[in-house]
Amino acid sequence: MIDLHTHTTASDGSLSPEELICLANEIGLSGIAITDHDTTDGIAPAKAEAERIGMLFVPGIEISAEYTEQGTMHILGYFVDEKNDYFEETLLFLKESRKQRNPKMIKLLNEAGVYITMDDVVQEAGGGQVGRPHFAKAMIKKGFCASTPEAFDKYIAKGAPCYVNKERLTPKDSIDLIRRAGGVPVLAHPKTLKLPNKKDLKSLLKDLKKMGLVGLECYYFSNTKEEEANSIALARELGLLISGGTDFHGKNKPKVRLGVGLGNMNIPEYILDNLISMHEKMAVNSKVQKGEEIQPDGH
Ligand code: AMP
Ligand code: ZN
Ligand code: FE
Ligand code: FE
Numbered sequence: 687m688i689d690l691h692t693h694t695t696a697s698d699g700s701l702s703p704e705e706l707i708c709l710a711n712e713i714g715l716s717g718i719a720i721t722d723h724d725t726t727d728g729i730a731p732a733k734a735e736a737e738r739i740g741m742l743f744v745p746g747i748e749i750s751a752e753y754t755e756q757g758t759m760h761i762l763g764y765f766v767d768e769k770n771d772y773f774e775e776t777l778l779f780l781k782e783s784r785k786q787r788n789p790k791m792i793k794l795l796n797e798a799g800v801y802i803t804m805d806d807v808v809q810e811a812g813g814g815q816v817g818r819p820h821f822a823k824a825m826i827k828k829g830f831c832a833s834t835p836e837a838f839d840k841y842i843a844k845g846a847p848c849y850v851n852k853e854r855l856t857p858k859d860s861i862d863l864i865r866r867a868g869g870v871p872v873l874a875h876p877k878t879l880k881l882p883n884k885k886d887l888k889s890l891l892k893d894l895k896k897m898g899l900v901g902l903e904c905y906y907f908s909n910t911k912e913e914e915a916n917s918i919a920l921a922r923e924l925g926l927l928i929s930g931g932t933d934f935h936g937k938n939k940p941k942v943r944l945g946v947g948l949g950n951m952n953i954p955e956y957i958l959d960n961l962i963s964m965h966e967k968m969a970v971n972s973k974v975q976k977g978e979e980i981q982p983d984g985h
């Protein structure tokens with residue numbers, strides 16, 4: 687078993703990077719990627735823990751790209767070099783835009799009679815980056831909502847009265863960012879794009895591929911078997927790498943279990959093998975483009 691889409695306390699997951707790797711080991715995963723929202727803060731501690739126990743670890747990220755009013759576009763980046771200067775600077779800009787958004791959402795919530803403070807939310811984030819699930823938790827704790835879905839639907843989902851947008855990169859810039867950091871860009875959960883039909887999805891994927899997209903997340907916790915099969919067929923048709931993960935958030939998405947999603951997911955290990963080969967191929971190509979020397983082992 688593998689899982690290539692997970693969140694830690696560095697963003698809005700409930701397990702620390704070390705705890706997540708430990709759980710992955712306990713349930714017998716042979717490989718894992720952590721993909722926190724717009725941050726690489728969890729990578730170093732997760733990597734150290736994975737090395738300690740001998741688990742195959744992929745440093746990743748999930749970038750929220752600019753998209754339509756109704757839909758959400760997230761782009762996963764695998765094998766990103768978190769020390770790349772341009773990458774670090776851009777992530778800092780994204781973090782800053784989150785920080786500016788959060789107090790605006792607090793103000794709107796207060797005006798709507800939901801009296802939570804920035805401190806409440808920061809406390810829920812426990813030192814990690816603040817995300818909307820932390821707003822939901824604070825609202826539940828103070829008794830303004832009974833559940834996370836209720837908090838989102840009534841107040842903080844995209845399109846709800848207290849939602850505030852944050853600065854985002856365009857899809858092209860998100861893909862460029864990942865590639866400049868040596869990563870492999872993969873479109874996450876295509877169904878959240880909310881496209882009306884297959885034809886539109888196909889044409890968008892073709893455009894994204896021209897921009898440098900490499901893969902498509904076909905295995906996803908909320909996919910039906912039919913959606914999974916359709917995504918795989920589409921990825922094959924368009925020459926995109928097939929990827930998959932559960933979008934594990936720990937207690938912040940309590941129904942979703944690491945490695946198995948809602949219980950019956952089975953992400954084949956060849957996916958990780960292909961991802962590794964693709965990353966190596968891209969690294970070699972980029973060296974060739976830069977005119978750098980390539981060692982006999984291909985690295
Ligand atoms: P943020 O990055 O602060 O915009 O928050 C994004 C997080 O909110 C993601 O992890 C989503 O899983 C979660 N989220 C977005 N929309 C909803 C929704 N309608 N219901 C529950 N969770 C959501
Ligand atoms: Zn999340
Ligand atoms: Fe996502
Ligand atoms: Fe995610």
